[in-house]
Amino acid sequence: MGGEKFSNKTVALVASDILHLLINYVDDLQKFPPDTPKKIVEILIATVTHLLPTTESSPHEPDKRLVVSLLLCLLDWVMALPPKTLLQPVQTLSPHKDKPDKSILSCIYKVLHGCVYGAQNFNSPRYFPMNLSDLTSPDYDPFLLLESLKEPEPLHSPDSERSSKLQPVTEVRSRIQHGLISIAARTVITHLVNHLGHYPMSGGPATLTSHVCENMDNPYSESPDLAPELFDGPNLQFFVLNGTTLLSCLQIRAEDGVPGGGMSAGLTTTSACVRVIVRDISGKHSWDSAVLYGPPHCGAPNQPLNLYKEGEEEGALELMAPQAKRVCREVVPSWDSLLEDDVLDEMLQYLGYSSPECLQRAGAPLNIPAPPPVCVSEKQENEVINAILKQCAEERDFAVHRGNGLNMRAVEQGEPEPHRPQSAFYYCRLLLNILGMNSWEKRSNFHLLKKNEKLLRELKNLDSRQCRETHKIAVFYVAEGQEDKHSILSNTSGSQAYEDFVSGLGWEVNLTSHCGFMGGLQRNKSTGLTTPYFATSTVEVMFHVSTRMPPDSDDSLTKKLRHLGNDEVHIVWSEHSRDYRRGIIPTEFGDVLIIIYPMKNRMYSIHILKKPEVPFFGPLFDGAIVDEKILPTMVRATALNASRALKSLIPLYQNFYEERARYLETIVQHHLEPTTFEDYAARVFCPAPYHHHLSDPDHNLSLVYI
Structure with a gap:
């Protein structure tokens, strides 16, 4: 240390x-x-x-x-x-x-x-x-x-x-x-x-960053790749944060038929969500977010809430007022207990019973008509009664013929309808505002990017760059008596010790479905079906194993030699009695050869051949003796360090993170768009002029944009 x-x-x-x-x-x-x-x-x-x-x-x-x-x-x-x-x-x-x-x-x-x-x-x-x-x-x-x-x-x-x-x-x-x-x-x-604490992810160690792009799930893009039509969509905007991080905000549909759009655990939410794609020095990351309003019942406000548990509703009904005709005169009358009775008559009778001091004459209920006044004659009384009855008939007639008019009824207070955002970028703007990105204080750190085809090309180029250190290393098996390339490349298997060694270099991956570094191998099975692969969160290694590649024809041998011979580091497992020579596999590369010779007692002799200009590397050295148990790990580490030493000879060579940082810096320098706060706010409100989306005319993302 x-x-x-x-x-x-x-x-x-x-x-x-x-x-x-x-x-x-x-x-x-x-x-x-x-x-x-x-x-x-x-x-x-x-x-x-x-x-x-x-x-x-x-x-x-x-x-x-x-x-x-x-x-x-x-x-x-x-x-x-x-x-x-x-x-x-x-x-x-x-x-x-x-x-x-x-x-x-x-x-x-x-x-x-x-x-x-x-x-x-x-x-x-x-x-x-x-x-x-x-x-x-x-x-x-x-x-x-x-x-x-x-x-x-x-x-x-x-x-x-x-x-x-x-x-x-x-x-x-x-x-x-x-x-x-x-x-x-x-x-x-x-x-x-x-x-940290998030690797390997559920996608396996071959997956480190997101493969999601702006055209995926985008209702305004039908292209399978990033295309200029993205700039015409009103639901997408590109930003740069702190001069080092690229942000893409995209409003997409929530998944239909799934509570909460599939990502809110059934909580009440909107029919659209926001996808944020982040590109920084460590890679590309994608997040989906949605507005959460509350529990599921918030989504149906017109339906009454069930406040009682199952079996409690009948008991609750017993507590309500009876619907039968009112009989008891000693209790104050309620509106529900009176179906066809005279309400005023019932109330007067109740007052006379509960408050006798209100009676005009002792023992005479209030609901009994009073005698006519002494000063009013019978004729005058009849005229007053007739006038009242006439007025009552006219009011009844008016109520029958004109009472249903709109100007005669109170306006019913209806429940407001849910507001359907008229902007295809509404929820993105809302999220940016909640995160404080739309504030005046953030203007020096948060900017728009110019939308042009050059930006798309550079984004695709950035996404194609590896976010980890990558190496491809060739592995050869030389059996007893083999001293020419044809016999060596024709091997389809090796000894058990060799197979155990290869299995210790990495785990087998299926090339047809492998999502990590391919090292030049093909998914169409022309370079084999499986191969050893090793990965951590910072490095990927693809091993080109000669016994895994098909040698069906001379063309296959040529293709195998092209893949194996172009690797700069060769691991050779030799069981031949004579030493392996550099020229057996003719190639301009193969600058470092790590040759393994089996010995007795499960020990192995290591010979390292390298060109003079290659710097020193370890941990194994020429002439080392290694135990079988640690052989794969030691050889893999030595091959990685040899590959790094060779790359250090390349003038102006940059590590993967240096290359990515410089490229991000170039994108920001070329495409950052300085704007005033007013122009920035207008572009966030309206990323692009709206155009009608024919495939979904009724969706909230396709309403008229203002």
Whole structure:
């Protein structure tokens, strides 16, 4: 572990590779000293913290590449450890009594924060991860003096065959080197946020990011790919966030016939949902969201709610007022108890009984007509009665003939109908507003993208780029007595030891349905049906195994040689009594040959042949003797490091995350559209002029757009 801070960068990189190899045995490491994986992560954090201040100011690329290697090693260790280990506190020599112990995960993000924004952030105790001195123990001395070795001279010249293919440009190389550590740290942060505890996903280890595009489930697009017709749809808008992340907001239909549109667990929601497609340095991610109004009964407001459980309704009806004719005169009359009775007569009778002091004459109920006044003659009384009866008849006649007119009835208060949004981008606009993206304060970080065909081409190009490190490695089987390419390539199987070795390199995948890195192999079974494949959250390896490819004809052998011979790293399992020679498989590539010779007692001899310009790599070396149990893991790790060493020879070579970050930066520079707040608001309200969608004229996404 002390080799990580070794002054010889080659030795330090090999130490980092060895730590990478130990990730495969993380479960075994926890069986001995239980805190060994935790200690390794702490050492990586402290080493990066120690090296970063001097590395930032160093003009040498190997210094920066070493820190990048340590960051990627740290990433793989964090992804391999369980959450309970990452949340354990870090023990320091001088703990602060007033502050709680920092967790490992907290220190990880602090050191990544310093790598992104500069080592000067470590001057603040709030952002300082940990010191090397904090790790001092009887078993580990971080300040152990190491022998100083001179950095070796490069074995290849700038005029070598590989370097002459593309001469490096000093200015471009300087620009690439400038942000190496920052880009790597940003990649590690986004990778941890997106994939920590979320890998492998349900789609298997071959799936890391989303394959959903803007044209899928889009009612305004019939193209199977990203096409210019997307720009004419009123339900899609493209944005850029913080100058590093591309966002696509798309309003689509909810799934018909499924409660809540299929994603709201039956809760009341809308008939449309919002799909957000995010493209950042770690890959592409897609999310569907919907407005949730409440429990299922909220969707039928016209139906009365059932407030009683089953069996309780009959008991509740008994508590209601009876519907029979009213008999008791001692109880105040209710409207429901009087069917055809004179309501005024009943009320007067009740008042006379309950309040005798209101009687005009003792014993005479109030509902009995009073005697005529003394001052009114019988004739006058009859005239008054006739006038009242005439008025009553006229009112009754008016009510019969004109009482049903609209101007004679009170207007019924109806329940408002649900509002159907007239915008095909309404719910997207609502989501953006809830997230605060439409605010004035976000204008400096949230912008529109120009819609043109060049943007679509660059989005398709971005989606086609791998979000992990990818390698393709050839595997050959050489039986006893085979010394020519025809006999070697004609093998369809090998010995049991060989088959066990191949099965240890990776797991078998069906090429017809494999959704990960293909390594040039075909899905039409012309290059075989299955092949070994290995993947983590940061790397994919496709093994081109000669015994898995069909040798039916000379054409098949030629195609097999094309796939195997074009690989730069060859693993050769040789059971022949004579040593394997480089020229047996004629190819311009095959710069590194890892040859395995079976020995007695299930031991294997390793011979490594490489061209002179290839840098040193490990963990296996020429002449190593390896046990059968760890052979596949060691050979795979050596082949990966050999492939990385070969790629480092390519002038201006960029890692997958560097390439993706630069490409995202280019898209933002070329297509970001500066707008005023008013223009931005108008484009969010109306992404494109509305056009009628013939396939679904009644759907809420196809209403008149204003």
